[in-house]
Amino acid sequence: MNSNPNITSVESLLSVTGLSVHLGSRTLVTGVDLAVRRGEILGLIGPNGAGKSTVLKAVAQLLPYRGAMQLAGHQLSRLSARERARRVAYLNQDDQVQWPITVAELVALGRYPHRSAWGGVPDAEDRAAVEAAMHSADVWSLRARRADQLSGGERARARLARVLAVQAPLVLADEPVAALDPRHQLEVMALLRGHCADGGAAIVVLHDLTLASRFCDRLLLLDRGEPAATGPVDAVLVPANLRAVYGIDAVTGLHAGQRYIVPWSLEPDAIHPPDRKTGHGANVKPPY
């Protein structure tokens, strides 16, 4: 990992200011500022079409954008493709693996930015990274299986292992738990949490507000391409924001000091969540 001694642990690994993305004359995203520190997961939430994936793709340098992005002291847009690829790993929403390669080969593709431009033979460091990523994502036993014959949960873990094998400080994951059963959702989120515990950081697009609350340190709520709210989980996931942005009422409560949010009805004021009192989130502190 690229550790710069000048950067203290509280300084942002990634900071984005004034991000806007345009497609022809259409504005997809505008006025987005965000920052992620090491050890932290930033959740991108918002309705369909709010621009969550667009923000993630812009950070991954996959589409043209306006605005400034700093990654650990580097201007992100100035890095070469390979330099950037070693620092930012991206997991796409689309989970198709095009050819039936084995899981081990799939995961090993994550080492490409560390090898010579001609591919080359993987060295001991590459092999260690691939094995560690496979153990970490619990796909070691699947390593000889064909990627197209895995179940949805197995494939999600294999693709995440591919992302972890890059050993990039910053992981960007676009709806990594979409179409997964609850257990696999928790597993994938825990894996991302583990990446951050190792000194990395992640930006994750999520639809499940309870997962966002439980696993993210801070949230950015997007609404029609603009930030509607940003900050600690409890400051963002308030009933007023859910109504204004999603047009829903939710049942919320606390379990083990963490907030759960169950979307309940379309009509505002149809129900009164049991504990809308403020102040209960004060004991929830991010780990940095």
Next chain:
Amino acid sequence: MSAGWSAAKRPAWSDPGSGAAADVDKASAWVQQLGIAGVLTSALLVLSLVSLGFGAAPLGWSEVLAGLIGTGPEEHRLIVQQIRLPRVLLAWLVGGSLGMSGAALQGLLRNPLAEPGLLGISASAGLGAVLALYFGLTTLSIWSLPASAMAGALLATLLLYVLTRGGASNLTLILAGVALSSLAGALTSLALNLAPSPASVQDIVLWLLGSIADRSLADVRLVLPFVAAGLLLLLAAAPSLTLLTLGEAEATSLGVHLPRLRGLVITGSALSVGACVSVTGTIGFVGLVVPHLLRGLVGHRPGRLLLPSALGGALLVLAAELAIRLLDTPQQLMLGVVTALVGAPFFLALVLKSRRTLA
């Protein structure tokens, strides 16, 4: 968030699993790759010697070798070097070009049904050659036919580039190729329709059918540099093609430059296939059949498929050519006709198979 992440499985960073390392180790895979290439090369050399010995004047192995080196009788030297060697070398070049281009295009478009014909490269090269025949340019210089065929292929490439510039999807590329094929086909038909004499129509039609017989070493020398350059461009695309397995977004995030990759594959295919078409006419389906047959042997990795597909393509063209002469029909069959007769049903079977997986 202070809660414990109980499900997080901590990696054993310190112990990279010594015994099982072979699973991830690519050294054995390299040996396997070399083995596949070695077997294909050996088969190609053996079949080439058979092809050199077979003909109106059958020659033994020793006579073929002596003729090749030039130590045997003058008659053998002439037969081997002037008549049979160009045919074998052209089979290598055209088969290699079609096979590798097919594998590269399938990797780029992530579609096992892609091949050089699909993008209109072959048809456009054919149109260029037909126009040269139509306007009688071939009587001016022997270079005019290949030159206009390559011009057709390059023009098609340029058009494809303009049509798909600015991040167009592979679907756009495929549709642009289909449109280009149709246009080239229509213009070729127009040339045939308006041809002044039956003789020139016959020239054009026969040439379009595709053949590597009755060519000279001058033809080989003409296409060799373009084929070599094209194949090198395609090989340069190999690592990126494998990464495309992850889809365009993730491949880009790993450092693949998609416009450069598209440029490499399209230009490489245009140069190699365009040059070959100018000398041999259109020979279809080699680029479709060969990568499909070899894909399983290389673990379905698109990058590793390129070299075996080139060798396999050469092998297939050489075998088809030999089969034509073994059949000894009253009117000699054209190579392009034979590959199409074998390839088209194969193509249909592939479509049926992919329909079943989609359903």
